Amino acid sequence: MFSPRQIWRFVRLDGRTVRPYLQTRTLLLSAAMALGIGVATREPVIAAAMPLFMATTYLGYPFLAGERSDMDALYVTWSIPGRTVVLGRYGFSFGLNLVALLVAAVFATPIAWWQWAVPAELAPALLTLFGMVIVVNCLQLPVYFKLGYTKAKGLVYVPLLAIMAIIVLVVGFADRLRWTAAVAALGPWSLAIIGVVVVLAGAAGSVMLSMRFYRAREF
Amino acid sequence: MKGAAMTEALAVVGLTKRYPEFLLDGVNITIPTGYVMGFVGPNGAGKTTTLKAILGIVKPDAGVVRLFGGPAGAAAVNQRVGVVMDNPYYPEGWTARDVGEMAGLFYERWSAPGFARQLDQFGISATKKISELSRGMRVKLQLAVALSHGADLLVLDEPTSGLDPVARDELRNMLHDFVADEAHTVLFSTHITQDLERTADYITLLFDGRVVFSGELEALSNSxxxxxxxxxxxxxxxxxxxxxxxxxxxxxxxxxxxxxxxxxxxxxxxxxxxxxxxxxxxxxxxxxxxx
Incomplete structure (x- = not known):
């Protein structure tokens, strides 16, 4: 049975599992690096991208801790259904991204005020980044559920690199690609709706795949 | 032996699990409610695989496992099972308090004051990390969890291996106390058979994935x-x-x-x-x- 309360509890469990890995020194160092690069490049989007993409690295930690301590077996003994584990892990990943989005906004806003004539443009940029990170996570999570942390850790960065490569190609060759003009002509609201639909459909497919993979695994 | 009307806390029938280099071959075990069963066999005999199948962690290729009449691994069934593994399934970075707080989220009959009492009784500091606990303390922590969620069946995998004689004696006494009310049952895997001679009512011997004896301890001694x-x-x-x-x-x-x-x-x-x-x-x- 789908129980939002159980899923929320699992999100808390994941948070507690990851907590020993979140050291203040590492977090401060990462924050300083993100801010430093943002200030040096004078580009708020870069300052915002750093925490969001850093969050994708933390996504692997529940799988890492789980593998080290056989926590998937613990979930069974604690009567946590596999479906709750999968949905809870997606919930945890979404929560992680929300926190990262908040940090990204805090980092990028002063740089945007400083550098951009129209700082309001930061919001769509942040939401686009947020959507991209969710898509990356939706590609990564089924791989973790299928293979476990050790076997998946190399593979999960492939989607991240692929998305970065696509961005570079699209930005670099935008004037030579016919469809980019057609996409631009759709207008921001149509683009936003298409983006949300793509992200939601991708997330639903990803959850179903993860459930199937997790059900097939033994611990 | 105890009361006449015996219900089965655990029934394992024809449990089979194939691995590339190991076969758990048609294991049959029955434990009536209120008794302690020792599960004995040399290392690699298949004890842990059997226990994992009983808990629903491993999926059998054939056979049936029923606990309190329900299927293995079912959430309602596992609510009634306390687990003490050779090495606990808790992250090393957690403290005993973390374990209690998290277990309390998922066990319906969880007693936080009961857990605090158990920690106190076992001499486990709530702020100590799992990585800082000795083997004996880890076993006791898992027992504290099992006793705090009102488990009716305790499944223990090699809880005494690596413990000193005093700690082993303490554990045996705890198990005695646990089954004293006749509603509690224990399945206790070990390769230290002296532990069983003072604790178990029933015994199952497992060799190379096959049960060679399963019945009353006394019957085995007389066999x-x-x-x-x-x-x-x-x-x-x-x-x-x-x-x-x-x-x-x-x-x-x-x-x-x-x-x-x-x-x-x-x-x-x-x-x-x-x-x-x-x-x-x-x-x-x-x-x-x-x-």
Whole structure:
């Protein structure tokens, strides 16, 4: 049975599992690096991208801790259904991204005020980044559920690199690609709706795949 | 033995699990409610795989596991099962308090004051990390969790291995206390058979993935006799009945099923065997026979 309360509890469990890995020194160092690069490049989007993409690295930690301590077996003994584990892990990943989005906004806003004539443009940029990170996570999570942390850790960065490569190609060759003009002509609201639909459909497919993979695994 | 109306806390029927280099072959175990069953076998015999199948962690290829009448691994069933594994499934970075807070989120009958009391009784500091706890303390922490969520069945995997004699005695006493009310049941895997002689009512012997005995402890002790004497007193047929046969300097020793002892020459020495000796003799036999 789908129980939002159980899923929320699992999100808390994941948070507690990851907590020993979140050291203040590492977090401060990462924050300083993100801010430093943002200030040096004078580009708020870069300052915002750093925490969001850093969050994708933390996504692997529940799988890492789980593998080290056989926590998937613990979930069974604690009567946590596999479906709750999968949905809870997606919930945890979404929560992680929300926190990262908040940090990204805090980092990028002063740089945007400083550098951009129209700082309001930061919001769509942040939401686009947020959507991209969710898509990356939706590609990564089924791989973790299928293979476990050790076997998946190399593979999960492939989607991240692929998305970065696509961005570079699209930005670099935008004037030579016919469809980019057609996409631009759709207008921001149509683009936003298409983006949300793509992200939601991708997330639903990803959850179903993860459930199937997790059900097939033994611990 | 306890009350007459016996219900089964656990029934394992024909449990089979194939791995590339190991076969758990049609395991059958039954434990009536209110008893302690020792689950004995050498390392690699398949004890942990069997326990994991009972808990629903491993999916069997064939066979059925039922706990309190429900299927293994079902959430409602596992709510009633306390688990003490060789090494706990808790992250090393967690403290005992973390374990309690997180377990409390998922166990319906969780008692936070009960858990605090258990920690206090076992002398476990709530702020100590799992990585800082000794093996004995880790076992006690898992027991504290099991006792705080009102478990009716305790499943313990090698809880005494690596413990000093005092800690082993403490654990045995805890198990005695646990089953005292006759509603609680214990399945206790070990390769230290001395622990069972004082604790278990029933025993299951597992060798190479097969159950060679499952029944009352007393029945097992009465099932075999140690036999020794001159090698030349044995006929080939007598020798075939001797389990774990060893000969040195013209004298042999081994173990025979009790029902076959009468057929041996009367001048051979026959004596009672301990559980430990039964396990050793059976493990020396190439093909342990079912009793």
């Amino acid at each position: 075999y006799l140690r036999v020794s004497g001159d090698v030349d007193r044995l006929t080939p047929a007598d020798r075939a009945d001797i389990i774990g046969y060893r000969a040195r300097g013209g004298v042999f020793e081994g173990m025979v099923p009790a029902d076959k002892a009468a057929a041996l020459p009367p001048d051979l020495l026959t004596e009672a065997v301990t559980i430990d000796e039964i396990v050793v003799y059976l493990s020396q036999a190439k093909e342990p026979s079912h009793v």
